[in-house]
Amino acid sequence: MGVQPETETGTAASVSAEVPEEGTYSFTAMEAKWPQVWEDLKVFTPLDDGSRDRRYVLDMFPYPSGDLHMGHAEAFAMGDVVARYLRQKGYDVLHPIGWDSFGLPAENAAIKRNAHPSEWTYANIDTQAASFKRYAISADWSRRLHTSDPEYYRWTQWLFKRFYERGLAYRKNSPVNWCPKDQTVLANEQVVNGACERCGTTVTKKSLNQWYFKITDYADRLLDDMEQLRGHWPERVLAMQKNWIGRSEGAHVNFVIEADAGKPAREVTVFTTRPDTLYGATFFVVAADAPLAVELVTDEHAAALDEYREKVKALTEIERQSTEREKTGVFTGRYAINPLNGEKLPVWAADYVLADYGTGAIMAVPAHDQRDLDFARTFDLPVRAVLDTGEEDPAVSGVATAGEGTLINSGELDGLPKAEAIPAAIAMLERQGTGEKFVNFRLRDWLLSRQRFWGTPIPIIHCPSCGEVPVPDEHLPVTLPSDLRGEDLAPKGTSPLAAAEAWVNVECPSCHGPAKRDTDTMDTFVDSSWYFLRFVSPHYTEGPFDPEKINDWMPVGQYVGGVEHAILHLLYARFFTKVINDLGMIEANEPFSALLNQGQVLNGGKAMSKSLGNGVDLGEQLDKYGVDAVRLTMVFASPPEDDVDWADVSPSGSAKFLARAWRLAQDVSSETGVDFTKGDRALRSVTHRTVADAAELLDANKFNVVVAKLMELVNATRKAIDSGVGGSDPAVREAAEAVAVILSLFAPYTAEDMWNVLGHPASVANAGWPTHDEGLLVQETVTAVVQVQGKVRDRLEVSPSVSEDQLRELAMASENVQRALDGRGIRNVIVRAPKLVNIVPA
Numbered sequence: 143m144g145v146q147p148e149t150e151t152g153t154a155a156s157v158s159a160e161v162p163e164e165g166t167y168s169f170t171a172m173e174a175k176w177p178q179v180w181e182d183l184k185v186f187t188p189l190d191d192g193s194r195d196r197r198y199v200l201d202m203f204p205y206p207s208g209d210l211h212m213g214h215a216e217a218f219a220m221g222d223v224v225a226r227y228l229r230q231k232g233y234d235v236l237h238p239i240g241w242d243s244f245g246l247p248a249e250n251a252a253i254k255r256n257a258h259p260s261e262w263t264y265a266n267i268d269t270q271a272a273s274f275k276r277y278a279i280s281a282d283w284s285r286r287l288h289t290s291d292p293e294y295y296r297w298t299q300w301l302f303k304r305f306y307e308r309g310l311a312y313r314k315n316s317p318v319n320w321c322p323k324d325q326t327v328l329a330n331e332q333v334v335n336g337a338c339e340r341c342g343t344t345v346t347k348k349s350l351n352q353w354y355f356k357i358t359d360y361a362d363r364l365l366d367d368m369e370q371l372r373g374h375w376p377e378r379v380l381a382m383q384k385n386w387i388g389r390s391e392g393a394h395v396n397f398v399i400e401a402d403a404g405k406p407a408r409e410v411t412v413f414t415t416r417p418d419t420l421y422g423a424t425f426f427v428v429a430a431d432a433p434l435a436v437e438l439v440t441d442e443h444a445a446a447l448d449e450y451r452e453k454v455k456a457l458t459e460i461e462r463q464s465t466e467r468e469k470t471g472v473f474t475g476r477y478a479i480n481p482l483n484g485e486k487l488p489v490w491a492a493d494y495v496l497a498d499y500g501t502g503a504i505m506a507v508p509a510h511d512q513r514d515l516d517f518a519r520t521f522d523l524p525v526r527a528v529l530d531t532g533e534e535d536p537a538v539s540g541v542a543t544a545g546e547g548t549l550i551n552s553g554e555l556d557g558l559p560k561a562e563a564i565p566a567a568i569a570m571l572e573r574q575g576t577g578e579k580f581v582n583f584r585l586r587d588w589l590l591s592r593q594r595f596w597g598t599p600i601p602i603i604h605c606p607s608c609g610e611v612p613v614p615d616e617h618l619p620v621t622l623p624s625d626l627r628g629e630d631l632a633p634k635g636t637s638p639l640a641a642a643e644a645w646v647n648v649e650c651p652s653c654h655g656p657a658k659r660d661t662d663t664m665d666t667f668v669d670s671s672w673y674f675l676r677f678v679s680p681h682y683t684e685g686p687f688d689p690e691k692i693n694d695w696m697p698v699g700q701y702v703g704g705v706e707h708a709i710l711h712l713l714y715a716r717f718f719t720k721v722i723n724d725l726g727m728i729e730a731n732e733p734f735s736a737l738l739n740q741g742q743v744l745n746g747g748k749a750m751s752k753s754l755g756n757g758v759d760l761g762e763q764l765d766k767y768g769v770d771a772v773r774l775t776m777v778f779a780s781p782p783e784d785d786v787d788w789a790d791v792s793p794s795g796s797a798k799f800l801a802r803a804w805r806l807a808q809d810v811s812s813e814t815g816v817d818f819t820k821g822d823r824a825l826r827s828v829t830h831r832t833v834a835d836a837a838e839l840l841d842a843n844k845f846n847v848v849v850a851k852l853m854e855l856v857n858a859t860r861k862a863i864d865s866g867v868g869g870s871d872p873a874v875r876e877a878a879e880a881v882a883v884i885l886s887l888f889a890p891y892t893a894e895d896m897w898n899v900l901g902h903p904a905s906v907a908n909a910g911w912p913t914h915d916e917g918l919l920v921q922e923t924v925t926a927v928v929q930v931q932g933k934v935r936d937r938l939e940v941s942p943s944v945s946e947d948q949l950r951e952l953a954m955a956s957e958n959v960q961r962a963l964d965g966r967g968i969r970n971v972i973v974r975a976p977k978l979v980n981i982v983p984a
Contacts, residue, residue: 169770200700206242213743216740221237237279241289287677289673290596301718311353321338327589335460364720392414392416394577399476402440402475420482424524426489427490439476450472481571508542510527510542514542549563592637593633702739744788771793804896823918825871826876862877923939936953950979970982
């Protein structure tokens with residue numbers, strides 16, 4: 143789940159501690175000075191004592207491959223804005239950090255380097271940790287965790303056992319996605335366009351005995367509970383999850399397969415969303431790669447089926463389901479009996495039906511399903527319309543009519559519209575005992591077995607006498623062997639753990655006879671499906687989390703991460719949370735109350751990549767412009783959910799603005815604690831309006847607009863110092879302090895330095911959000927623009943309630959306007975009070 147890196151260059155370079163000339167803005171000096179102060183004061187460690195309302199902010203934790211990249215810089219800047227803002231608002235904020243540290247890249251690196259995966263993993267974690275600290279993330283480092291630590295995966299194994307005890311973890315033989323390069327099983331979600339998402343190798347099918355989580359038991363709840371998230375999660379994420387779960391209402395229909403030459407009769411159930419079209423079924427199809435096809439085929443057709451199944455193995459699911467691809471199949475020699483009309487339907491094996499959808503078999507209604515029609519036309523099978531839609535007969539047109547219509551050629555269903563025919567057909571099936579109403583889901587059980595080393599071992603022992611025996615809780619964690627490295631980890635078609643005989647061969651905990659450990663490890667998505675719970679009490683040793691603390695913090699109030707995790711990680715985390723809720727361990731039934739997806743960082747309109755040569759080195763950007771400038775640029779470039787094109791932004795401009803803001807503090811000459819109410823009202827009005835607007839904008843995640851408002855306040859304050867009331871006016875101090883507090887959300891080093899110069903003790907992060915006076919939000923004057931023939935000739939400060947006649951009179955009295963008219967007559971005067979006057983000369 144962790145964010146994968148784009149470069150391996152360093153961002154943790156040492157920061158120069160040169161002392162700049164007094165009065166000079168120096169990000170290097172600030173970056174050298176403040177981190178130790180924050181660490182000593184434990185600024186970002188929550189009180190966790192109930193004295194304040196709690197808020198839990200979490201960024202999707204990173205994967206430790208190389209150092210931080212530009213994507214990290216954007217994602218963690220956004221989450222940090224939320225955490226820092228909530229802290230300023232007075233909440234006790236939990237904002238932890240950790241690493242999603244199991245995974246195949248570490249294993250591949252270990253093979254290449256003849257090392258143990260832990261060496262590469264923990265070295266990269268140390269590098270990233272130093273970079274995160276430099277990047278000034280307001281994280282509670284005391285809660286740092288790594289999913290590859292035995293102290294962590296002990297509880298991953300413990301949770302697996304609880305799932306197993308509830309029947310939610312099980313093994314079965316099934317065709318699985320197999321990456322021949324990585325020599326491991328892939329979940330459907332990890333196959334992208336027919337290739338392994340990790341290495342790009344074409345994925346094939348292989349039959350293996352695998353571990354699954356029974357996520358389908360929670361399909362209804364995962365779907366229905368999305369209503370709790372609506373308005374707090376992006377709609378596109380909810381839509382993606384809804385489509386992935388894929389709830390379909392219909393019927394289970396039982397077909398009897400006739401006996402044939404040594405093959406007994408048997409019943410096969412199919413799922414259909416259109417039981418009303420049963421009379422239009424003219425053939426029956428089973429998935430060619432399903433065991434059912436082999437069970438049904440007659441001896442006469444077995445060789446043809448075997449040859450066909452080998453061809454199917456090379457196809458991706460996308461290819462198999464494509465409507466553009468020519469239909470292929472093999473007749474099994476068997477016939478199915480239609481339960482409504484008794485008609486015999488030839489049974490075919492074909493690749494366009496998938497083994498893991500429904501029951502792996504369908505009734506084919508070619509007149510009203512395009513793929514069935516294409517198959518029927520290829521193999522000259524009958525086409526019978528049973529739905530009158532007013533369109534041409536599909537047997538003639540070659541176009542299936544799937545939609546609304548009136549039933550025809552359907553016995554007692556004739557004349558019924560679709561909406562009435564579906565329940566009527568189900569009632570007929572139920573009366574006969576040949577079917578029932580059923581809800582089906584596109585969602586499949588979660589395949590969690592992986593034939594690799596660097597993952598959480600599955601805590602099951604296989605005993606010849608006792609079968610599957612869970613490792614007793616007191617013997618957890620089942621740790622990985624420390625002596626496998628390099629070529630010992632290379633893919634060989636089985637898990638590398640299988641070769642570690644001293645590790646594999648154990649005593650059965652039940653009968654004490656010889657037994658073997660399970661040699662697969664868990665999908666790393668298992669680790670990331672509950673890490674947010676562990677952060678609440680990462681040092682707790684009596685369970686996965688402290689039951690006295692978990693409900694104080696959960697659910698996570700704001701989760702931040704990329705939309706690429708919309709289906710996998712987020713769906714699995716929701717599933718885990720619901721199971722743990724059912725175990726009575728937590729009150730929350732959803733893990734994340736609100737979700738913020740940040741966009742990508744591009745360069746020249748394209749995603750950064752080594753192959754394109756358009757990568758931007760984060761470390762170089764930080765060294766050149768400073769952490770604050772990079773963070774501010776990320777936030778100011780666009781709304782959080784939009785992409786940031788680094789070619790179109792200006793970190794140098796951000797650096798100049800930060801220096802300008804920082805100089806405000808240098809120019810304040812009034813004492814701390816001065817009475818702000820005695821300051822200049824005009825500047826105070828701008829300050830209070832900025833504070834009020836910023837809070838509303840931050841609550842709406844419009845961080846870039848907050849920066850724009852802040853820039854306006856800096857300009858107004860600079861104008862007041864240079865050509866107005868001067869640096870001694872209390873309103874100038876009030877404005878500068880407000881700038882420091884708001885700026886601390888985006889540029890913590892600059893803000894802390896300002897706060898210090900303004901005479902306050904560290905840290906500005908805990909200064910508290912400024913209060914605003916509603917009376918100062920009312921504008922006493924607005925600026926009216928006066929144009930002559932479309933060109934601006936003057937600006938007038940007027941009352942917001944000025945009338946059109948008054949504004950016209952003021953505009954015409956302007957010397958600049960009279961000079962522009964130069965004695966000419968006036969054809970028209972357009973007035974839009976209180977903002978605009980446009981004078982059109984004759």
